[in-house]
Amino acid sequence: MAEPSFWRNFDFTSEKIPSQVTNAAPLVKVTNNTINIMGSNTFYREAQPPEGVASSxxxxxxxxxAAFQSKTWLDLNTINLLAAMGHHIIAVDLPGFGKTQSAQIDEPADYLHTFMTSLRITQVILVSxxxxxxxxIPFIMKYPEDLGGYVPVAPVSTSLIVPDASKLSGLGLVVDMNWVLS
Structure with a gap:
């Protein structure tokens, strides 16, 4: 754990979560915030590494x-564990879910971009x-320079990415396109 970016090459299925992470997780403070993004009063949770944990x-x-919200990440202890690893965590309720009001969002890429710009964050690791x-998917197609990484978990709209898969792979954002093409 001495190296802040250890997780980039860490096989999480091969080992248990280090005890220093599980011990620090309960010390994480999660705040609830709201910000207006494109007419949607957007709710999000935020956590920083606790005292004594170096920032990554x-x-x-x-x-x-669709069946979840930012609270799910809290209930699963994901927010606390990731913050205990040294990461700045933001879990958002997308429009119409959780505590975020419904709103007509014509450009989902611009919605995420505006959200991140408003919070002054760039080079994010996006878990989707x-x-x-x-x-x-529209966000990584339109704003690839704003990403530090992308973790897709069976995302919808993958057909949008197929025509530009090689371009994204060249940027280092997507290494294995098999999840898109299958």
Missing amino acids: GEVVVLLHG PSMSGRFS
Whole structure:
């Protein structure tokens, strides 16, 4: 754990979560915030590394699927564990989910971009399960320079990425395109 970016090459299935992470997780303070993005009063949760844990410098943005919300990441202890690893964590309720009001979002890429710009975060690691692909896929196509990494978890809208897969792979954002093409 001495190297802040250890997780980039770490096989999480091969080992248990280090005890220093599980011990620090309960010390993480999660705040609830709201910000108006494109007419949507957007709710999000935010956590920083707790005292005594060195910052990795990484910002992880957690999106969610249709049956979930930012609270799911809290309930699963994901927010606390990632912050205890040294990451700045933001879990957002997308429009119409959780505590974020419904709003007509014509440009999901611009919605995410405006959200991140408003919070003054760039080079984020974007975690996108299921339905959130409606937001993440257009975002990575339109704003690849704003990404530090992309973690797709069966996202929808993958057909949008197929024509430009090689361009994204060349940027180092997507290494294995098999999940898109299958």
